[in-house]
Amino acid sequence: MKFKSLEGDQLDQVVHVRLTGSEKSQLREDADLASLTVSALVRRRCLGRPVAVREDQVVIKELRRLGSHLQQLLERDGELCSGDIASALRSVITYMDERTTNP
Template identity: 40%
Template sequence: MPFAVQGAEALTEKIAVRLTPAEKAKLREDADLAGLSVSELVRRRYFGRRIVHHADLKTAAELRKTAGLLKDHYNQTGGLHADKTAAILSDIWSLVRRLGGDRQEN
């Protein structure tokens, strides 16, 4: 398998870390949820980079879809209940940002 290139440098160095079977399973589970290799998960955690789980991205996508439907409803009703609609949209976008769905990173 060829070495990956991250940024300007190839990832050519390796380290060995001893773990319990439970710790290794937990790392693998977290990496799978994020759609990352265990190596990439460890690099991101150690160097303080963002990790967004696929489940969060899917939830954010559904929230964006719901916001679009709400916006369409608002437009079709000529702005009926504008204050309530604006408050709901604001809440939805806050959730999307908190889940990390405002930008994808992998």
């Protein structure tokens, strides 16, 4: 079976690496979190390419959704929130916006 990289080049070379059992388990876990094969994960890490963890993106999306709801509550019921709480909520929303645009 022939394999191709994302750039379309054929992946026809093999590198053998010795690992401990725990290192191999860690690589498998990291690959699963990133929805990659172990080979793809190792290639990306060795070549300095980014590895995005799928769950991070899901968590960020959910936090942005919650922050948006909090912002709506703050705007609607502003008198219920103290200035410190309102400031903290704005900081969280700003932080999540920055993380989503620049992960």
